[in-house]
Amino acid sequence: MVVLGVGIEPGTPLAHLREAVDVLGIARVDVVATIDTRATEPAVTALAAGRVLRCYPAAALDAVAVPTPSAVVRRLTGTGSVAEAAALLAARELGGGELVVPKQRGRGVTVAVAR
Template sequence: MTVLGVGIEPGTPLAHLQDAVDALDLAGFAVVATIDTRAAEPAVVALAAGRTLRTYPARELDTVDVPHPSPVVRRLTGTGSVAEAAAVLAAREVGEGVLVVAKQRGRGVTLAVAR
């Protein structure tokens, strides 16, 4: 099962998130995963409509070894990774938990894909 990990700046429009998703050219994804503090972010809620939304606290995300941790993300959220770590954690619940697309940046968003 394909999981889309999402890191998003507060207030980012859905159009910016959707543009980033479209750029990944995914065949589809069943799960959207992010940090718990973004669970109510309107763009995340809209993207997750009809899909499973998984959220994780920063301390849990911070336990995942990822290839591209960010000191800026750590300073802002308390974890070095949101998109990659959330994708891996959610994928572990439904599959192998393997990162297949490392983080990709868009306007106000970061995405990663795991299975």
């Protein structure tokens, strides 16, 4: 299973999220994971269409050790990581838990990949 973790600023267009995913060069995404406050963000729901969408509260994400936490993300969301932590948490639930692509920033988005 390939899990895409997504951190996204409200109102970011789907095109910006797709650009960030395309840069990763991954062939497929099985699960999209993010923070629960972005569960209904249009770009996230569009990208997750036909895939499993996993959403987690900030406290659950904050409990996940990540290589590159962010003080800015913590201030804005209550967790030091959204993309990496969500990807890892979802991958662990599916029997994996290895971060294969650390967070990559795009226009209004951050993405990471775990298996």
